[in-house]
Amino acid sequence: GAGVSQSPSNKVTEKGKDVELRCDPISGHTALYWYRQSLGQGLEFLIYFQGNSAPDKSGLPSDRFSAERTGGSVSTLTIQRTQQEDSAVYLCASSLDGKEADTQYFGPGTRLTVL
Amino acid sequence: QKEVEQNSGPLSVPEGAIASLNCTYSDRGSQSFFWYRQYSGKSPELIMSIYSNGDKEDGRFTAQLNKASQYVSLLIRDSQPSDSATYLCAVKGTGRRALTFGSGTRLQVQP
Numbered sequence: 001g002a003g004v005s006q007s008p009s010n011k012v013t014e015k016g017k018d019v020e021l022r023c024d025p026i027s028g029h030t031a032l033y034w035y036r037q038s039l040g041q042g043l044e045f046l047i048y049f050q051g052n053s054a055p056d057k058s059g060l061p062s063d064r065f066s067a068e069r070t071g072g073s074v075s076t077l078t079i080q081r082t083q084q085e086d087s088a089v090y091l092c093a094s095s096l097d098g099k100e101a102d103t104q105y106f107g108p109g110t111r112l113t114v115l
Numbered sequence: 116q117k118e119v120e121q122n123s124g125p126l127s128v129p130e131g132a133i134a135s136l137n138c139t140y141s142d143r144g145s146q147s148f149f150w151y152r153q154y155s156g157k158s159p160e161l162i163m164s165i166y167s168n169g170d171k172e173d174g175r176f177t178a179q180l181n182k183a184s185q186y187v188s189l190l191i192r193d194s195q196p197s198d199s200a201t202y203l204c205a206v207k208g209t210g211r212r213a214l215t216f217g218s219g220t221r222l223q224v225q226p
Contacts, residue, residue, distance in 0.1 A: 042218040
């Protein structure tokens, strides 16, 4: 079946602009995660959605970052007033139900470059 | 102290040898552990998951977990040049659903 998809694959923007990144999880997966990976760094957790529960926003680095998940499926990560330090690969992952032994599957990522 | 620590490498092994990748974690209550492989410019791909102390084998890969020592490892037997990639150790901390990743070990398999 289809895996996690993300769009756009690449995004170049100017400092101060807002950007929206989209994630379409694997069909039937109720849990969705956003991570980011800066050059040469490990993956950093941003936000987690599970079904209709309130999202875990504990990883968002500032209030310029927000995310929503509509209808329990597609998610959009929004970065307002982008800064150069926001440049990174933004990875979305989904899993079946978010439980302890659940496996997360990653999408191809969106490479964001802030000039 | 980082929550999940890995040697950044590069770890260089000859083709056909065993590659041993190590990871330590700080949250003693962690129950789920994962190894992901990441080729340059690509997204992480799950290699192995392990939840109980001991060894878990899948083909050429063996994951080892020692919760008392807070240590998890990945062995790759008969290493191939196609195994050259960065290997990421990921841990689910106590009560958490998101993964905490180490910074990865870069493996180079020399033909």
